[in-house]
Every structure is written in C-alpha cells, then in structure tokens.
Amino acid sequence: MSRIAYVNGQYVRHGDAAVHVEDRGYQFADGVYEVCEVWQGKIVDMPRHLDRLSRSLGELQIDWPMSRNAVEFVLRQVVRRNLVKNGLVYIQVTRGVAKRDHFFPSDDVAPSIVVTAKSTSPAAAEAQAEKGISVVSYPENRWPRVDIKTVALLPNVLAKQHAKENGGKEAWYIDTEGNVTEGGSTNAWIVTKDGALVTRPAENGILRGITRAVVLDLVKREDLTFEERPFSLQEAFEAKEAFVTAASTLVMPVTRVDGRIVGNGHPGSVALRLRELFHTATDLQTA
Structure with a gap:
C-alpha cells in the first residue's frame, strides 16, 4: 500500500489522504486516470502515458491541474517517497470540487489531482x-x-x-x-x-x-x-x-x-x- 499520497498540492500520509465529498470524480465519475509501471526504480513509458492523459483530458474538456513538467515531478516524488523499486504509480485528475450539478462548473473551479504509488512483487x-x-x-x-x-x-x-x-x-x-x-x-x-x-x-x-x-x-x-x-x-x-x-x-x-x-x-x-x-x-x- 502507498505510504504517501499527493492530493491537490500536498504530500500526505496515505491514511489521511482525502478529497472533498463534492469532488466531481466522486459525484459523476467526471475524471480520468493513468497507471505507469515502475521497474527497477524507473517509471516506464511516462511520456506515452502523459500523452494519453492529455488526450483524455482534452476529450472531456478538463484542464491540466498543473504543468506537465510539474506532473512529472510529482510522479517521481511519489515513487521516491513510497520507496517503490518495482510497482505502479497512479494519477487521477477530475474536474474538481463544485456543487452537484450536471453542467460543467465555472472556469474558476480548479481540477483535482491525486497521485499514489505502491510496490508489487516481480517474483509473484x-x-x-x-x-x-x-x-x-x-x-x-x-x-x-x-x-x-x-x-x-x-x-x-x-x-x-x-x-x-x-x-x-x-x-x-x-x-x-x-x-x-x-x-x-x-x-x-x-x-x-x-x-x-x-x-x-x-x-x-x-x-x-x-x-x-x-x-x-x-x-x-x-x-x-x-x-x-x-x-x-x-x-x-x-x-x-x-x-x-x-x-x-x-x-x-x-x-x-x-x-x-x-x-x-x-x-x-x-x-x-x-x-x-x-x-x-x-x-x-x-x-
């Protein structure tokens, strides 16, 4: 299990990680995600995964929650902070927190981002x-x-x-x-x-x-x-x-x-x- 999660600008203990009850990912599944393999301390095919994340965001008209370079930095940090040598790193971006309404919220609602990582067993x-x-x-x-x-x-x-x-x-x-x-x-x-x-x-x-x-x-x-x-x-x-x-x-x-x-x-x-x-x-x- 992930020890440290990144949630909307903060690195927090996994057990304390949470998003708002009116996050549109929770209310409407209004969000996208990617999963990258971590192999021998390296993130596998991160550029391709982020290219696909960009496409998914574009198809749903969701903005990037931060610059792509910043997302790459966070992915690396979460892998390091969780001491993952072999495993998976997960990124999820939703349209953000807003009152429950099927219409898109106003432009001042910032997208939400969560990143977690966990170790897996290569032998298994x-x-x-x-x-x-x-x-x-x-x-x-x-x-x-x-x-x-x-x-x-x-x-x-x-x-x-x-x-x-x-x-x-x-x-x-x-x-x-x-x-x-x-x-x-x-x-x-x-x-x-x-x-x-x-x-x-x-x-x-x-x-x-x-x-x-x-x-x-x-x-x-x-x-x-x-x-x-x-x-x-x-x-x-x-x-x-x-x-x-x-x-x-x-x-x-x-x-x-x-x-x-x-x-x-x-x-x-x-x-x-x-x-x-x-x-x-x-x-x-x-x-």
Whole structure:
C-alpha cells in the first residue's frame, strides 16, 4: 500500500489522504486516470502515458491541474517517497470540487489531482506468467467512448467480478458480432495456428493501451507476423496462444478461455518472448 499520497498540492500520509465529498470524480465519475509501471526504480513509458492523459483530458474538456513538467515531478516524488523499486504509480485528475450539478462548473473551479504509488512483487508476477491465467467472456456493457481512460469503471468492475466468480483472472468483452473487444483492464491478443499475432484495431471499441503500443513496437522490431483486426471468441478457442497486455500485467499469457484450454494449456513461446523483451522497447525514466 502507498505510504504517501499527493492530493491537490500536498504530500500526505496515505491514511489521511482525502478529497472533498463534492469532488466531481466522486459525484459523476467526471475524471480520468493513468497507471505507469515502475521497474527497477524507473517509471516506464511516462511520456506515452502523459500523452494519453492529455488526450483524455482534452476529450472531456478538463484542464491540466498543473504543468506537465510539474506532473512529472510529482510522479517521481511519489515513487521516491513510497520507496517503490518495482510497482505502479497512479494519477487521477477530475474536474474538481463544485456543487452537484450536471453542467460543467465555472472556469474558476480548479481540477483535482491525486497521485499514489505502491510496490508489487516481480517474483509473484513471473510465477503467474509461468503458469498463465484464465479469462472469462462477458457481454460488452460499456459506453462507446472506451478510448477515453475515465474513472467510470463500474462496467469493468462487474465484468471482472463475473470472471472472478467463474474461475478467471480477467474478463474478455464480447461485442454483438461475437468478437473480443478487450479485457476488463487489459488489451486482448491471440496467436493463430499459422503463427500470426492478432489484436483488435485501437480505433474502434478499445483503449489504445500503452503496453499494447510497446508490444507493437516489438512485433515490428522482431519482424513477427501481425494482423490488426477483430477476432472472434471461437478463434480464441482455436488459437495457438493467447495473452493480455497492460501496465499492471505486462505481457501475461492466457491458458484458458471460458474453461477451454488454449493451445497446449501452457504459456506460449511468443507471449513469453515478448514478455522477456518488453523493457528493451520501453522509455525508462529514473524516478
């Protein structure tokens, strides 16, 4: 757990960290967030994450709470103050505190910002990757603008809880055409029997994942066969491999989908290789 949090200009004990009851993030889920991996004391792909944060803020017409350079400074400080060598740093920006009204507040209402960080276990993550995870399908239940990384995550919570109750670590959303869109908190991939990597285009129905982008860079660098297109749940059942990507999981092999064994039931060589190479393709900035 985070020891120190940054809340609207102050570094405070995590147990004392709080936002106002009328913060629009609490009242309306009127805010956005980003999560960066921290690896060996370095913040992974911070520029890409902040670029996406900027886009999300722009789509919701929320101002930056401070300059981008100041945000970078705070991210580094929170990682340092929490003594995080390997883990995650989280940033959330909302439209701010104002009386409860669906309309945007006046321009003098300042956005709210919260930053936290926590340590995770690389050994536990590697043990999970060596075993692989199970995913469970779930009907798409979200608003169309999933390209914006908002804090409105109740649909994702319901999907992931459904997966947990059915023996899965992750949910895969299925659209009305029977295709996989993405995971509850990850992007979804398969490797076909012919060895082609497949993932859905990020222009429609999924978040443009930063980890996904790094894997695409690796796919090009390693000259792997790649198809950016929708794939069906049936294709996933018949795939040679499957995996998910996110800052919190990196490249995580999937060995079961809806209880059915994928491939030979063990993490695939392509997924494990991409996981091994992952940090060789990332932007690493010292915290």
